[in-house]
Amino acid sequence: MHQHDGPLARLRQGHETLVLDLLRRHGPLTRAGLGTHTGLSRTTLYDIVGGLVTAGAVVTAPPEATARRRGRPVETLSLNPAAGLAIGIDFARRAVHVAAVNVAHEVVGSASEQHPAGLSWDRRIALARRLVGTLAGGSLRLDPVTGIGAGLVGPVGLPALGGPGPAADPGPWEAAGTAEAVRDRLAEAFGVPVHVDNNTRLAALAESVWGAATGSRDVLYLRLSHGVGGGLVVGGALHGGAHGLSGELGHITVDPAGGPCDCGGRGCLETVASVGAVLDAYRAAGGRAADIAGFTAAARDGDAVAAGVLRAVGSQVGGVLAAVCNAVGPGVVVVGGELAEAGDLLLGPVRETLSARVLPLARSLLDLRRAALGEYGGALGGIALVLHASPLLAHYPARPEPGPRPQERPGARLQDHQPHDRTEPEESP
Amino acid sequence: MHQHDGPLARLRQGHETLVLDLLRRHGPLTRAGLGTHTGLSRTTLYDIVGGLVTAGAVVTAPPEATARRRGRPVETLSLNPAAGLAIGIDFARRAVHVAAVNVAHEVVGSASEQHPAGLSWDRRIALARRLVGTLAGGSLRLDPVTGIGAGLVGPVGLPALGGPGPAADPGPWEAAGTAEAVRDRLAEAFGVPVHVDNNTRLAALAESVWGAATGSRDVLYLRLSHGVGGGLVVGGALHGGAHGLSGELGHITVDPAGGPCDCGGRGCLETVASVGAVLDAYRAAGGRAADIAGFTAAARDGDAVAAGVLRAVGSQVGGVLAAVCNAVGPGVVVVGGELAEAGDLLLGPVRETLSARVLPLARSLLDLRRAALGEYGGALGGIALVLHASPLLAHYPARPEPGPRPQERPGARLQDHQPHDRTEPEESP
Known part of the structure; x- marks a missing residue:
């Protein structure tokens, strides 16, 4: 472009x-x-x-x-009612999610498929093509597609880092430069313009357009999943940061003397608030759960050990959110990911610490909500990214405009994507 | 408007x-x-x-x-070269600073005057009028003035809070609603449109347009003065947050068990990194200094106690900056205020902790700088605010535009405002 x-x-x-x-x-x-x-x-x-x-x-x-x-x-x-399709694709760690809207911003369809971790990009893109082909009963034509917004795990927009040393090691993320390569491959495969961003940041954007924070132009989103990530919507637009590394709430230090993190740091929020860390803490305290769904079910059934773990995690999460709220001043704070399925058992302690540590003047303005879009957040965020970039679909407001009128939003069509209990762990970020 | x-x-x-x-x-x-x-x-x-x-x-x-x-x-x-004047006014706690630029963005003049703390708004506005009258050798006409940008201490944009309780107590700040009242009074006094914002946030904007972070569109600014505050420039524009409370870096918790803060919180960065807190720590460790200028002079002269205090403060500051950097991903981090006069004795430890705690992938991209605009930062930021808002002066780029060309900037005319040693304490934020 x-x-x-x-x-x-x-x-x-x-x-x-x-x-x-x-x-x-x-x-x-x-x-x-x-x-x-x-x-x-x-x-x-x-x-x-x-x-x-x-x-x-x-x-x-x-x-x-x-x-x-x-x-x-x-x-x-x-x-032209037949024109202006926008497609969102979320390439999560072990699944591909796709969704599409037409020029009237109605969701034409959505589809998902799990795959083994580490699947090649060739096969992931082929899977995305196949899933897009199933949308709208297989009748979706690609020639009127205005654009594709794709979400990826890891940093997007970061310049490729050369040389040896820790900075050159992307750790658990995709290597720097992957995003650009994937964008080019997608553009070739689909023959339309492609925009890419981090999939957790896209979920943040989707929550602000169609989800829990609809209508708010300044949103802070935190996702507590197998990884811990986040995103900021600033003035109605997704905030990328100078180098594509914004929203890394999972790597804010909560304990300088804490354990090592996959990122190469120490005592990051992710080391205490990821799905794995929470299950470890629960098991260390004598709890038994096969997976995170079992853990949240136990907590909801009154398991005091599980509730205690959620209290401790919630306090750490609240402290990090308070720091970012003081700096950024969001209108709505949204918490998503599998851990958020625990509801107020987690969000209660989060709210308590957040309220205690946010600037007292801002306490009464706090608005903490659970994410609403579930596993399709990344794909829907990809669509929002296309709406931002394309004049053909841009009902999504330019900066000085007020928010879109509610009746223009496809909210009613998105009810299928509300969070629901899952037996399979979610795949992103 | x-x-x-x-x-x-x-x-x-x-x-x-x-x-x-x-x-x-x-x-x-x-x-x-x-x-x-x-x-x-x-x-x-x-x-x-x-x-x-x-x-x-x-x-x-x-x-x-x-x-x-x-x-x-x-x-x-x-x-019209005679048109399009923009005036910036910084109403600091104990001083008024004014500056003006013409349509070519040349600084026509600047002036400052100290006043006792708690001076009435009537007298502060009268002082501002008198100072503006002295600009350009007294030849400044107000009728071509396009707008005034004014900086105030405290929150701007916050809805007036009613009812009892801590949230209704603005603590050391101006009461909520003051900003709107001052804006209206200034508009009446000068007869031109007036924009207001927090003066520390305006200093952040000025540093991004004309100061240490010129050319960067994503800037994090921290001011270590009698109070501790900050500001974020996002995509080239000042970030206000949903409720006008962004940039409150001084009230990010560094020690949940720490001492009480003027804001009503506990263990805020301001309780350890303000001018007063630093002088207290220095004196408690046996140091002797009449004021912050004496302290920084002692540190530069090799006083090990002063250097030790700066190391401890720098580490706390670096930790807060790292958290905000991970969330926001700024291109440049700027530190200003009287404490920054200590130079690398402070910025060294800041850089060390910041580098240790920021996402490892981002380490090589860190760019920490000392503020360049000194006490005129707030007034110059007020001018930048007018340039943003007014098509008559808006060379300052709209969002999708690249940064202004260097030769269009009045940088050369701003050299007079570089930081210099002062014997008087600075007044804001």
Whole structure:
């Protein structure tokens, strides 16, 4: 997309956005009507509209009888309902999740498949293609797809690091540079523009657009899963940070003298609040659970040992969230991942420590919620990323705009993705 | 400014920005030239240009001989060099600082005056008016002033909190709601639009535009002064947070069992890293210094006790910065305030702990710098806030744009504001 970054391309894209936004808000309009509303010259407008018709984003409607003036038929323009599909793909550690929306932002379909850890990128991309092919009863055509937003595990946007030493070792993450390679491979496989980001950050974006934090423009999201990660939505947009390493809440130190972390650090939040760390702590205290679902079930059934573990973890989580809240001042804090299935047994202690350590002036403004989108968060976030980047689908507001009107959101279509009990561990981040 | 927030006003402002930006980049242009470059219709363009000429932002130049075509003189349009002044005012605890730039973003002048703590707002605003009157040798006219950006101590943007209880007690800060009242009073006193924000956050913005972090779009700023505060610049814009409480790095807990803080919390960074806390620690260890300047001078002269205090403080500061860096991923971290005058005696230990606790992948990307703008940071940040908000002065880039070109910055004119030794304590935040 780099060739689209120049000032003239931006100006043209601004004009396209203007036209598409008017058609979305007002419904069908004539070229003259578009001219009046946009202030664009006749030449510019015909050029822009011509491009949009060629791209399939806009269709010309047959002239209506009432629109004829002086006997000359006047063509109206409207959004092409068949155009503007956006696809989200989440490449989690051991599963691929896909979802798609149409130009009206209705979810056309979603699909998921588990796979063994360490599957090659060739096979993961082939799996994604196959899953996308199953959407909408197999009737999904790729040629009107506006873009794909893909979520990956690990850092995205980080420059490839050369040389020896710890900085060159990506540890448990995908190697730096993977994101760019995957983006290029996807673009080749699907033949459409592809945007990539970290899948936990995408889940944060999805929660802010369609999930627990709908309508809030400043959201802090924490995911407590096999790994611990997070994401920040700032002013309605996903915050990537200068080097693609934002949202790494799992690697904030909670105990400088604590145990080693997979990241190469010591005493990180992930060493005490990941699914593995929680199960270890539970078993060390005499508890018995085959997996995290068993653990949260035991906690909900009144197991005091499990509740004690959740209290200790919740306090550590609350301390980290308080530090970040003081720095960033989010409107809503969302906690997701398998551990959040424990509900208030976890969120109660989180809220208590968060409230105690956040700036007293901010206490009454705290808004802590459980994530709402479950395992499709990453894929839906990929769609949101496409909506941000594409004027063809960008109902998602530009910065100075107020939030989208509730009736424009596909919330009702997303109820299928509410969290539910699972027997299989979730795969990301 | 609320009446300027509608979609049509935004569209018009977008057109104005387009025209002004072209005149800034290309120099004088004819209306025909502007039409070609902007794609705006003749009607829209004449309307926009007419408004800009009436507002005094654009002037018509006499037709040049070479510009005549078919004997008809063609008027050219250019930016009015006399227009577009922006004024920054920092209302610190015991001083008022003012600065002004013209439409070319040259600093026209700056002035400062100390005053007793607790001076009434009437007198502080009168002092600000008098100081502004001294700028540019007293020749500054207020009628071309585009806007004023003012910095205040304490939260800005926080809804007024009612009811009893700790949340209603603003502690050492100005009461919630003060910012709005001061903004209205300033608008009345100066007769121009006024933008307000927290003065430490404004200093963060100024460092990102003209100071230590020039050119970076993601900046974390920490100020170690009589209070400890901070600010975040995200994607080139000042981050306010959902409730105006972002950047409160001084109230991140460093020791849950620590001493009480003025904010009502316990063990906050401010309880160990403020000027007062550092002097207390130094004196408790047997050191003797009349004030913070004496302390930093002693440290630089090889006083081992002072260096030990700075090491301990630096480690706590580094830990807090690491947590925020992991969450936010800034490109540059800037440390300012009187304690930063100790230079590497403080920044060395800060860097050491920051590097140890930041995500290992991010270590090689760390960029820690000492603040460059000194006591005028808040006032210059106020100017940057006006530049952001006003199309008349907005060379400061909109989000998708690259940073301003170095030669467009008034950096050379700001050298007077580099940090220098002071015998008087600084007044903010």
